[in-house]
Amino acid sequence: MKSNEILEKLHGIDRECHHLEKVSALLQWDQETYLPPGGEGERSGQLALIQSLAHERFTAPETGRLLEELGSVSDNPRGDESLPSLERDFLRVMRRNYDKAVKLPVEFVASCVRSEALSQAAWVQARRNNDFAAFLPHLNTVLEAARKKAGYWGYPNGEGATLYDGLLDIYEPDMKASDITRVFTPLRERLSALLGRIAAKGQRQVPFLKADFAPEVQARYNQALIERLGFDTSRGRLDVSAHPFTTSLGANDIRITTRYGRNNLLSSIFSTIHESGHAFYEMGFPSEMGESCLADGASMAVHESQSRFWENVIGRSRPFWKAQLPALKAFFPEQLAMTGLDDFYRAVNQVSPSLIRVEADEVSYSLHIILRFELEKELFSGELAAEDLPAAWRRRMKEFIGIENETDADGVLQDVHWSMGAFGYFPSYALGNLYGLQIRQKLIEDIPDYETKLAEGSYKEIHAWLKERIYVWGKRLSPQELLFKITGERLSVEPFLNYIENKYTELYEC
Amino acid sequence: MKSNEILEKLHGIDRECHHLEKVSALLQWDQETYLPPGGEGERSGQLALIQSLAHERFTAPETGRLLEELGSVSDNPRGDESLPSLERDFLRVMRRNYDKAVKLPVEFVASCVRSEALSQAAWVQARRNNDFAAFLPHLNTVLEAARKKAGYWGYPNGEGATLYDGLLDIYEPDMKASDITRVFTPLRERLSALLGRIAAKGQRQVPFLKADFAPEVQARYNQALIERLGFDTSRGRLDVSAHPFTTSLGANDIRITTRYGRNNLLSSIFSTIHESGHAFYEMGFPSEMGESCLADGASMAVHESQSRFWENVIGRSRPFWKAQLPALKAFFPEQLAMTGLDDFYRAVNQVSPSLIRVEADEVSYSLHIILRFELEKELFSGELAAEDLPAAWRRRMKEFIGIENETDADGVLQDVHWSMGAFGYFPSYALGNLYGLQIRQKLIEDIPDYETKLAEGSYKEIHAWLKERIYVWGKRLSPQELLFKITGERLSVEPFLNYIENKYTELYEC
Structure with missing residues (x-):
């Protein structure tokens, strides 16, 4: 076969797997939004079937044969140089995904699916009952499976490389635990210091946030908000949905969710803006990537850089609310009658150490992540046993955030990730913060009147810039390649820390 | 292999196909309810993939081998008598489905899927533009495919058997065109005569039906209504959704839709009751049939017997509204202030010849069906060419209903069925009316205070009776077997015609 025939066949396989992934995403989206409770049991069976069909199709010997044949057609193992660069990138991603997938034995994958489902169910119960001991055996099972998984995949043999690196690579390719530690150390020190200075100033009360905000009016406002954005x-x-998320059910079908609390106006708004940031990324992939494995974010962290950029850097800025507050007040004229721009800006940037990651402010958020990252490192190096997690968690909470959880439900049991075996995922959130601010530095250079635009409620140029610089690349570049292409720089904590320190020193006069 | 091992394998195949069918149903449900317009293109690709995977899985040589092996294990071709009867029924349905499926060549199925998709799109346009000529080539293509399909399947060689019988058999097993003609002839004569007598009495105006009924209040009412039912x-x-429907996404996930017109209170209510009738049937299959091919209606007509029973026989009865009108008036106190039970009962039973089937009243509805049935018979016997359909339609409208359509959009182009190649489906609607009233006769024998129960808004006993007599059988019995089991009688027009003639002679004093 000629290269273009082989390529066509590979695109066919990729398209089928892509469709099955999107079908699986619909099954999950529906599960979180509209599924009646009775349907849950059968839904698991449907999901398991579609996921196993996708895995089966992708890892069929044919895929490997075609990829190999293409390697022999070309001399260059990274792809035939005569191919267009889009095709070379397609092949690189296909090869990477294929290698990851075939290294896991089929029975192992099936047993992981089963034990993760059991573990997640046990976690829901354990969190509800604040009963870590009931969750522990499941945690040990998924931990053991994750260790095996990393073993199957292998990890680079470089200095300081560990089993944990094999897991990190899934979420943030080419990034090792030692690289992350290098940036997380100064991040922790400077954020902890800033948090201490803020805490010393004491809290301001924000009474209007406790008013009654009818969920149906919030729903209309949030719909109007995304359209304005x-x-x-x-x-x-x-x-x-109970937990806000973004999902892609197709190149032109990107769905986000939020949640409405009657006495919590800000929660829905910032969830909506956060998920919109994810959605803009997904909507921005070029149509020629369409139904292929390239139509995806560069990594979880780059995805988070986009959601957190919209949520925090844009959404918690003064100029943004200069444009947006009048519309919000029109939806809640009584509740916000006395709320000026300054009050509101302060309210959306209130720093108050919290036990719960998803409720954390911009200053302490990354500390919650670093805590989890350090525990994960120790779990995989063997320094820490799963049964000792609750105590280790409390110690670090005290050390990093300055408060201590009473219950494990508010501590080690608060996140779903570990119950699903998603070890190595957490760092993405904090890395996303760093990428986001490095990218913003470049954006401001290119759009000097960026703040004026925000104050006018005009996002067109920002959208265009993000699309041209980030979205168009889809998954063609690794996160580090992409970052370098956009900013000409390597990963750095400085832009993020400068932004945070400037903003909050001013806000808290500390 | 022993029979029970073979059976277990067959159940495994059946379960996978069942899951894939339900996944495909979710993709379609979402398409009709929440899919953003941009997602339509990719959705077709997803649907086509899942449907072809289901077909592939079901028609794999393994299925045939297992069914054959089980045949040789047992002497009786209908199944091993030592098996529980549920298993024997399972095997009969599996065999029937398998035989139907493998008789169609794979490339033929694929070409049908493509041409039906094109034809449906063309139909949407043609109806919008009232342009039958634009639809005609597509209609001829799907007609030709349907003829081929019937040829592949074959049809019984009995007296008067035709190609059309091969298609009818899909929707109403063991029913031939000649059987249907035998019941449709007296049905047409007596319904036409009644319609004539009613028309001679002239129309009454029902002003309250033209009031303004806010869709969001209708939505709350319809939600309350299904719960009361x-x-x-x-x-x-x-x-x-634009067109109301019922779909099963799992044994415990049955979804219905309705639609709200601001000046049309009754449309949403009767669509909701109709679809609830379908849903009760689907919800009533015994859990041991769970995720198998037996968890299905006996036929399309039996399904329609349930929806039309709830919509018309219960939902358009006086005692039903005696119980339900106060709640409805509470939702629309101003609009219905002056509406008494008598007014309302008359309003929901207004007979006025209409061009459009889905808007037809109980008296003329079956005439719309018989019209289509006769045209279908002629299309497949060769008496009628597709290009002559519009004229043939007008002639029969005049003859059956007494009015004539000006446009083809209001005539031959009004229904989606033919564009999808679903020839042979229409008779189910009218047969459903007949089954429904035969069943009701028996129900009244068993629950003599049936009307009192309705007047009290109590449906528990009716639900229990329908479940015990109909739902528990799922697809285990053929429609005729089921009817006989319930009523001890063969298909008959008398109960339906007696019901209609009594009800409308009294209502219209004619």
Whole structure:
């Protein structure tokens, strides 16, 4: 076969797997939004089937044969130089995914699916009952599976490389625990110091946040908000779920969710903006990547850089609310009658150490992540046993955030990730913060009147810039390649720390 | 292999196909309810993939081998008599489905999927533009495919058997065109005569039906209504779509839709009751049939017997509204202030010849069906060419209903069925009316205070009776076997015609 025939066959396989992934995403989206409780049991069976069909199709010997044949057609193992660069990138991603997938024995994958499902169910119960001991055996099972997984995949043999690196690589390719530690150390020190200075100033009360905000009015406001932000509702939608998320059900079908609390106006707004940031990325992949494995974010962290950029850097800025507050007040004229821009800006940037990651402010958020990262490192190096997690958690909470959880439900049991075996995922959130601010530095250079635009409620140029610099690349570049292409720089904590320190020193006069 | 091992394998195949069918149903449900317009293109690709995977899985040589092996294990071709009867029925349905499926060549199925998709798109356009000529080539293509399909399947060689019988058999097993003609002839004559007598009495105006009924209030009312009817919302839900439908996404996930017109209170209510009738049937299959091919209606007509029973026989009865009108008036106190039970009962039973089937009243509805049935018979016997359909349609409208359509959009182009190649489906609707009233006769014998129960808004006993007599059988019996089991009688027009003639002679004093 000629290269273009082989390529065509590989695109066919990729397209089928892509469809199956999107079908699986619909099954999950529906599960979180509209599924009646009775349907849950059968839904698991449907999901398991579709996921196993996708795995089966992708790892069929044919895929390997075609990839190999293409390697022999070309001399260059990274792809035939005569191919267009888009095709070379496609092949690189296909090869990477294929290698990861075939290294895991089929029975192992099946047993992981089963034990992760059991573990997640046990976690839900354990969190509800504040009963870590009940969760522990499941945690040990998924930990053991994760260790095996990393073993199957292998990890680079470089200095300081560990089993944990094999897991990190899934979420943040080419990034090792030692690289992350290098940036997380100064991050922790300077954020902890800033948090201490803020805490010393004491809290301000924000009474208007406790008013009664009818969920149905919040729903209308959030719908209006995404439209103002530039969310294309012909290519996506906003729904409600217990935990906000973004999912892609197709190149032109990107869905986000939020949640409404009657006495919590800000929660839905910032969830909506956060998920919109994810959605803009997904909506921005070029149509020629369409139904292929390239139509994906560069990594979890780059994805988070986009959501956190919209949520925090844009969404918690003064100029943003200069443009947006009047509309919000029009939806809640009584509740916000006395709320000026300054009050509101302070309210959305209130720093108050919290036990719960998803409720954390911009200053302490990364500390919650570093805590989890350090525990994960120790779990995989063998320094820490799973049964000792609750105590280790408390110690670090005290050390990093300055408070201590009473219950494990508010501590080690608060996140779903570990119950799903998603070890190595957490660092993405904090790395996303760093990428986001490095990218913003460049954006401000290119759009000097960026703040004026925000104050005018105009996001067109920002969208265009992000699309041209980030979205168009899809998964073609590794996160580090992408970052370098955009900023000409390597990963750095300085832009993020400068931004945070400037903003909060001013806000808290500390 | 022993029979029980073979059986277990067959159940495994059946379960996978069942899951894939339900996944495909979710993709379609979402398409009709929440899919953003941009997602339509990719959704077709997803659907086509899942449907072809289901077909591939089901028709794999393994299925045939297992079924054959089980045949040789047992002497009786209908199944091993030592097996429990549920298993024997399972095997009969599996065999029937398998035989139907493998008789169609794979490339033929694929070409049908493609041409039906094109034809449906062309139909949407043609109906919008009232342009039958633009639709004609597509209609001829799907007609030719349907003829081929019937040829592949074959049809019984009995007296008067035709190609059309091969298609009817899909929707109403063991029923031939000649059987249907035998019941449709007296049906047409007596319904036409009644319609004539009613028309001679002239129309009454019903002003309250033209009031303004806010869709969001209608939505709340319809939700309350299904709960009053006994719809288990932990096992299903009600949403909105352009065309109301019922779909099963799992044994405990049955979804119905309705639609709200601001000046049309009755349309949403009767669509909701109709779809609830379908849903009750689907929800009533015994859990041991769970995720198998037996968890299905006996036929399309039996399904329609249930929806039309709830919509018309219960939902358009006087005692039903005696119980339900106060709640409806509470939702629309101003609009219905002056509406008494008599007014309302008359309003929901207004007979006025209409061009459009889905808007037809109980008296003329079956005439719309018989018209289509006769045209289908002629199309397949060769008496009628597709290009002559519009004229043939007009002639029969005049003859059956007494009015004539000006446009083809209001005539031959009004229904989606033919564009999808679903020839042979229409008779189910009218047969459903007949089954429904035969069943009701028996129900009244067993629950003599049936009307009192309705007047009290109590449906528990009716639900229990329908479940015990109909739902528990799922697809285990053929429609005729089921009817005989319930009523001890063969298909008959008398109960339906007696019901209609009594009800409308009294209502219209004619």
